[in-house]
Amino acid sequence: MKNYREIVGLSALEDAYGNNIADTxxxxxxGYDIIEREDGHFTLNGDSDAYTETFESWSRIQKEAxxxxxxxxxxxxxxxxxxxxxxxxxxIDITGMDNSPLALKVCQDRGLKNTLLCxxxxxxxxxxxxLDSVFMWGNNFxxxxxxxxxxxxxxxCLEICKPTAKILIETLDPNGKAFFMExxxxxxxxxxxxxxxxxxxxxxxRYRQFVTPWKDYLFVxxxxxxxILEGTGWTVTEYFDDSEIDQYIAVLSRV
Numbered sequence: 105m106k107n108y109r110e111i112v113g114l115s116a117l118e119d120a121y122g123n124n125i126a127d128t129x130x131x132x133x134x135g136y137d138i139i140e141r142e143d144g145h146f147t148l149n150g151d152s153d154a155y156t157e158t159f160e161s162w163s164r165i166q167k168e169a170x171x172x173x174x175x176x177x178x179x180x181x182x183x184x185x186x187x188x189x190x191x192x193x194x195x196i197d198i199t200g201m202d203n204s205p206l207a208l209k210v211c212q213d214r215g216l217k218n219t220l221l222c223x224x225x226x227x228x229x230x231x232x233x234x235l236d237s238v239f240m241w242g243n244n245f246x247x248x249x250x251x252x253x254x255x256x257x258x259x260x261c262l263e264i265c266k267p268t269a270k271i272l273i274e275t276l277d278p279n280g281k282a283f284f285m286e287x288x289x290x291x292x293x294x295x296x297x298x299x300x301x302x303x304x305x306x307x308x309x310r311y312r313q314f315v316t317p318w319k320d321y322l323f324v325x326x327x328x329x330x331x332i333l334e335g336t337g338w339t340v341t342e343y344f345d346d347s348e349i350d351q352y353i354a355v356l357s358r359v
Contacts, residue, residue: 108212111222111231113203120314121149122206125184128152129210135311142306142318145287149309155184155207156214162186165274165344166241169353172270175236180224181244185211192216199232225253229263238265239272241353246275246321250304251332254322258336262358271338271356278303278323280350301328329354 114122121137128134128151137149159167166187173196179188182200184207191198192215199218200211208219222231224240224247238261240247248254261271276282278292279302292302303323309316324332326343333339333356342355 107199107218108208109220109222109231111220112226113205113221113223114316116205117314118316119204119206120309120311120316121152121155121183122202122204122210123314124152124311125155125204125210126206129156129184129213138310140308140310141291143287143291145285145291152184155186156210157186159190163346163351165346165351165353169239169272169344169355172272172355173237173239175266176234177237177239178220178232178235180227180238180240181242181247182211182216182219183207183242185214185216187239187241188216189214201227224248224257227257227264228260231264233264235265235269237270237272239274241272241274243275243323243351245273246323248322249320250322251301251328254332255336258333258338258356262337265358267358269358272353273329273356274351274353275329276303276323277325277350277352279325282349282351283323303328326352326354 124134124137134152136151139147139149173191177196177198179200182188182202185200188198188200199220200216201220201222202208203223208221211219248257295304296302305321307321308318337359338356339359340354341357344353
């Protein structure tokens with residue numbers, strides 16, 4: 105019996121990327137999510153096969169950081185189970201968490217035993233505890249939206265994680281090579297002028313007739329990450345870097 109828990113998630117018409125994942129997995133089409141930024145900038149978000157790809161197709165930094173995933177694990181923003189299914193098959197006790205009901209259905213049909221329908225901001229000690237590893241890959245650090253909510257999340261992790269636990273977050277440096285277009289640079293500069301972090305972008309996801317609500321999504325430099333972590337009880341102990349696009353995974357440990 106699969107262990108499925110439901111706290112809060114997207115409605116049927118909001119579940120854009122879940123429909124994309126499901127269409128591809130069940131052979132009904134699929135393709136790309138469209139990321140729409142509030143200033144009118146559109147980005148195609150890698151085709152939905154990327155949500156279910158095997159270990160061989162993972163990025164180098166994800167492969168290298170995998171050695172920190174052990175014990176009782178939570179995969180935040182698990183999508184179609186790309187990481188969670190692999191770790192489960194390696195004998196790890198892992199739960200895949202997402203706010204997309206359809207993404208979790210795909211995970212279950214792929215054999216993932218433990219799934220949790222939950223928004224990251226609702227995650228607390230009443231939902232899970234005694235975690236050894238928490239990871240937010242595929243730039244899912246962005247789900248924390250802003251520095252205030254990020255700090256709250258990390259403080260909550262003091263209650264849901266063991267003292268020896270590791271948190272692994274993946275993000276892009278908003279000052280780096282991934283944000284090279286002139287409207288990217290203008291948007292980041294206007295954010296800072298308005299008192300926001302440069303990489304705090306307001307977006308929604310579109311696929312066919314489905315569209316998510318508008319939400320902030322956060323990208324941070326290493327310096328900004330360290331500022332966010334101050335006073336939360338967590339600190340960075342290791343980085344894995346992809347210098348081609350200025351992407352990195354940070355490993356966090358208790359202070």
